[in-house]
Amino acid sequence: MPYRILIVDDDKEFREEFKECFYEYSILEAGTGQQALDVLTKSNEIDIVFLDVHLPDTTGIKLLSKLRQTHPDLCVIILTGYGTKDIVIDALQGKADDYIEKPLDIEKTKLMIKCLIESKVETGDVINGNIQEKIKRIMHFAQRNVDKKVNLYDAAKLVYMSPKYLSRIFKQEVGINFSEYRLNIKIKRSKELLKKTGLSIEHIADDLGYENLESFTRIFKKYTGTTPSQYRKSISIL
Known part of the structure; x- marks a missing residue:
C-alpha cells in the first residue's frame, strides 16, 4: 500500500498539481484546517502532512500546535510562499x-518525503530531544537559511536554549562556534555558485545576503586567500 500524504492548502489548483507531481503516493486533500482535522479523525494512516501557513479558518502554525497534541508522531512539513525567518522559526x-x-x-x-519516511520507519519517531539532535536541527536551520540574517539568538530560540548555553555546546559538538559555522556554509555556497553558474559576482553576493559586493569580496578573500573573481578564473583554467 502506498504511503499516504495529506495536503492542506486552500489553493485547489496547487493541490491538483501536487497530486500530479507525487502520483506515486496516495494523496488526500483538505482546503481548511477543519477539513484537515476531519480527515485525520477518520484515518489513522496518514504518514505525512504538507501544511500551508495560511488557511481560511486558521493558520498553519496554530493547526500544527493542535496536531502535535492529537497526533504527536505525525510528520508535518510547513509550506510557505514567504520564506521569512520568523515563519521558519515559528514552524x-x-x-x-x-x-x-x-x-x-x-x-x-x-527527497524530503523519502528521508522522512525512512526516518519514521527506522526510529518510529522523527523528533528526538537530545542535545545531538538539537545541534543537527540548528545546523540544518543554518544551511537552509544561508541567504538570511540568522544569528545565535535565532538558533537558541528555535530549540529553547539560552544563547550562552547553546554557544558553548555548539562549539563542543561541532568544533567551531555558530557564526563560524554559518560563515563556512556561505563560503562553500559561494564557491559552488562561482564554479557552477554564470551568475555575476554581484548577484551571488546579493543571493547570499551580503550587504554589498565589497563586503563579500573582503570576507571571501580573508577565508580563501583569493577574491571571488580570481577564484572563478582559477576554476575556469582547470
Missing part, C-alpha cells in the same frame, strides 16, 4: 519536521 519551534518554500522544487520535495 520549527512548533515541532514541524521541516519546511519548504513555494513554488516547490519537486526533486527536493521528493
Whole structure:
C-alpha cells in the first residue's frame, strides 16, 4: 500500500498539481484546517502532512500546535510562499519536521518525503530531544537559511536554549562556534555558485545576503586567500 500524504492548502489548483507531481503516493486533500482535522479523525494512516501557513479558518502554525497534541508522531512539513525567518522559526519551534518554500522544487520535495519516511520507519519517531539532535536541527536551520540574517539568538530560540548555553555546546559538538559555522556554509555556497553558474559576482553576493559586493569580496578573500573573481578564473583554467 502506498504511503499516504495529506495536503492542506486552500489553493485547489496547487493541490491538483501536487497530486500530479507525487502520483506515486496516495494523496488526500483538505482546503481548511477543519477539513484537515476531519480527515485525520477518520484515518489513522496518514504518514505525512504538507501544511500551508495560511488557511481560511486558521493558520498553519496554530493547526500544527493542535496536531502535535492529537497526533504527536505525525510528520508535518510547513509550506510557505514567504520564506521569512520568523515563519521558519515559528514552524520549527512548533515541532514541524521541516519546511519548504513555494513554488516547490519537486526533486527536493521528493527527497524530503523519502528521508522522512525512512526516518519514521527506522526510529518510529522523527523528533528526538537530545542535545545531538538539537545541534543537527540548528545546523540544518543554518544551511537552509544561508541567504538570511540568522544569528545565535535565532538558533537558541528555535530549540529553547539560552544563547550562552547553546554557544558553548555548539562549539563542543561541532568544533567551531555558530557564526563560524554559518560563515563556512556561505563560503562553500559561494564557491559552488562561482564554479557552477554564470551568475555575476554581484548577484551571488546579493543571493547570499551580503550587504554589498565589497563586503563579500573582503570576507571571501580573508577565508580563501583569493577574491571571488580570481577564484572563478582559477576554476575556469582547470
